[in-house]
Amino acid sequence: MENYFKSTKENQMMRAYLRKRVHAALDERLERFEALETPEQIAAYQERLKTFFRETIDLDSFERGPLKARVTGKLERDGYSVEKVIFESLPGFSVTANLYLPGGEGPFPGILHPCGHSSNGKAYEAYQRANILLARNGFAVLCYDPIGQGERLQLIDPKTGKKLPGNSSEHLVLGVAPVLLGRSLASYMIWDGMRAIDYLQSRPEIDPDRIGCTGNSGGGNMTSFLMTLDDRIQAAAPGCFTTTTRRKNESPGPGDPEQNLFAQTREGLDHPDFTIMRAPKPTLILAATYDYVPIEGAWDAFRQSKRIYTKLGYPERVDLIEAPEKHGFTRRMREGVVRFFSRWLKGENVEVFEPESVRVEKDAELQCTSKGQVLRMEGERSLFEVNRERANALKAARTEAWAGLNREERREAVREVLGIEPEALPSRMELGGFGSTIASGGGSSEFRELLFEPESGIRLPAFLSRGKAHSEVWARNAPVDLFCFDGRWNFGDVSGLPIFEDYERASSAETIGINLRDSGFSKTKNWRFYGADAWIAHMLGDSYLAMRTRDLISVTKWLKSSPRIESDMQFTGIEVDEPRTKEEEGNINRPIHLHAEDEFVPVALHAAALEPELFESVTLHGGILSWEEVIDSREPIPQWHNVVHGALRHYDLPDLIELIGEGRVTWK
Structure with missing residues (x-):
């Protein structure tokens, strides 16, 4: 079986399957883009995507409260000063920031600088250099710590300030729970940025009508989002982020959770659209030749943007810098940003060159809190x-x-959240010519390897184990124990798989073990970012939980109604619509006892709740029985494959147990 799933890195099963779906969605988006000709058509395109963007991150549920801003310290430097600022973006949820102010009298144009993925946030050297260069050229700059960086770590002991154990990036941890709430980690990060603009505009030294935004990497991501959603940003320069989804999905793959919006690919929101949606406001794309963010995609995005700006009559308002460097907010980019903002926010064409010697502060000098972390504040x-x-x-x-819903209405609500149609067809099943007789418990047993195909491009490895003397029991309504697990087996030997340890197989038992998609033999490898395939599915408006639930329902329908599997079968491609004998027609009610372990527990609950007539019983091993556990968990990453966007608006996993029926679910 292992040899069957061997492939190149690029052509692993889920990568190939999702690539096909992504490209189809992007092709549809490109058709819509190519049809844009008039300002009215462009405006309608912009408005549709902006409305979707706001809805998919639940932005309108956020409410502005008092900023409660305070300055905790100030540094006087040559030609500029740095104020240490703390404000609240949400009640009791503080943002630490440095406000760089030029010397002389204002009001000055204000620049918002969201940081990239630096562990020390606003104190990162390249970001300090950008802020200083802007301040020395007449711009006020507010550079703030993102959630999970700098002074805003979330996984610490509040008493000591020490990080909690674990090797995961905070953004990976923090990005799981918001999905269940119909939000994204981006929702909170975008809101931080919008409240930061509120603070900029509250300062008398700053002209509220001349606001710009720039950031690199993760800061380029936030700049792209903010410049689209906040009309107060007059000029914007996102760095080392802009490319295209088609290219980025191949390498490096989806980034951290805040970069991946639910259903954005399905709805046709691609990287070029972050610039297109703000047209014709001035925008400068910062790109690096040797970046892991594909430079070809940056030029693709720029060309699409340029065409829209030209159709609107403002071709000069969008531009691109390609620096012959690797990923980072490098000197050439910093200089280009200052020139860009000088032109569009001050009406000046200036030559700007960064001096070799720049005073860069130590992290502690820029610290806003007394103890180094906001979570240590009362x-x-x-x-x-x-x-x-x-x-x-x-x-x-x-x-x-x-x-207020009856049982069928509740099932329909679950189907709608998952996107599962009730008329899902049974799988195809293939026997690949595998067959063996092995010794088991002192007797002989038949072991066969199978492949199920619930949809085109998806193959699910499985095995059938039963007593050889009962090779025909399949045709006589024999009970079937169906196991969903994440593991591989040696041919004919499943003794090492934990899920089978407490199950004693009788000599006449029919046992099916199956790897649902992206588990066991078909698990994807070699991605740069954890859970990349699941994020791609998320951006398609789908989820691994939904896809695996469809798999399980499809396979179970085949098991309920299939022809018998005999020991002498050596062919592939048993189709579900083949003519059947009268004996075979009687197998429609073959009892299925479902067993699922760990991450497949929510899958089993959904399948049995939506199609309770398919299963006699459900036995669960480990896993979670409520999504509420994920909301509070400091280690939610193992459940990433089991979260569904906005599910907790409608139901939780215990509601599914009620739909399955009393006494039919056992949890071990």
Whole structure:
């Protein structure tokens, strides 16, 4: 079986399957783009995508409260000063920032500088250099720590300030729970940026009508999002982020959770659109020749943007810098940004060159909090607590709504959240000519390897094990124990798989073990970022939980209604619509006992809740029984494959147990 799933890095099963879906969606998006000719058509295109963007991150649910801004210290430097600022983007949720102010009298244009993925956030040297160069050229700059960086770490002991154990990036950890709430980690990061603009505009030294935004890498990501959603940003320069989804998905793959918006690919929101949606406002794309963010994609995005700006009559307002360097906010980019903002926010064409010697502060000098972390301040809330507050509000609303639905309406609500059609067809099944007789418990047993095909491009490896003396029991309504697990087997030997340890197989038992997609033999390898395929599915408006649930329902329908599997079969391609004998027609009610372990527990619950007539019983080994566990978990990454966008607006996993039926679910 292992040899069957050997492939190149690029052509692994899920990568190939998702690539086909992504390219189809992007082709549709390109057709819509190519049809844009008039300003009215462009405006409608922009508005549709902006509306979708706001909805997919639940932006309109955020409310502006008091900033409660305060300055905790100030540094006087040659030609500029640096103020240490703390403000609240949400009640009890603080943002640490440095405000660089030029010497002389204002009001000055204000530049928002969201940081990239630096562990020390705003204190990163390249970001300090950019801020200083801008300040010395007459711009006020607010550079703030992103969530999970600098003074805003979320995974620390509040008493000591030490990081909690674990090797994962905070963004990977923090990006899981918001999905269940119908949000994204980007929702909070975008809101931080918008509140930061509120603070900039509140300062008398800053002209509220001349606001710009620039950032690199993760900061380029946030710049792209903010410049699209916040009309106050007059000029913007995103760096080392802009490319195209088609190219980025191949390498390096999807980035951190805040970069990947639910259903953005399905809805036709591609990287060029972040610039197109703000046209014709001035935009400068910063790109690096040797970046891991594909430079070819940056030029593709720029060309599309240039065409739209030209059709609107402002071709000069969009440009691109390609620096012959690797990923980073490098000197050439910093100089180009200052020239760009000077032109569009000050009306000046200037030559700017960064001096070789620049005073860069140590991290502690730029620290805004007294103890180095916001979570060590009295009354401060973590993002976990912010999520919990939102989850509690959703729970109250969904409990009331769920109570008003009958059982079929509840199933329909679950189907709608997952995107599963009730008329899903059974799988095809292939016998690849594999067959063996092995010794088991002192007797002989038949072991066969199978491949199920629930849809084109997806193959699910499985095995059938049963007593050889009972090779015909398949045709006599024999009970089937169906196991979903993430593991590989040696041919004829499943003794090392934990899920089978507490199951004693009788000599007449029919046992099917199956790897649902992207598990066991078909698990994807070699991605730069964890869970990349699941994020690609997320951007398609799908989820691994939904896809695996469809797999399980499809396979079970085949098992309920298939022809018998005999020991002498040596052919492939048993089709579900083949003519059957009268004996075979009687097998429509073959009892299926479902077993699932760990990450497949939510899959089993969904399949049995949506199609309870397919299963006699459901036995669960480990895993979670409520998504509420994910909201509070400091280690939610193992559950990434089991979250569905906005699910906690409608139901939780215990609601599924009620739909399956009393006494039919056992959890071990």
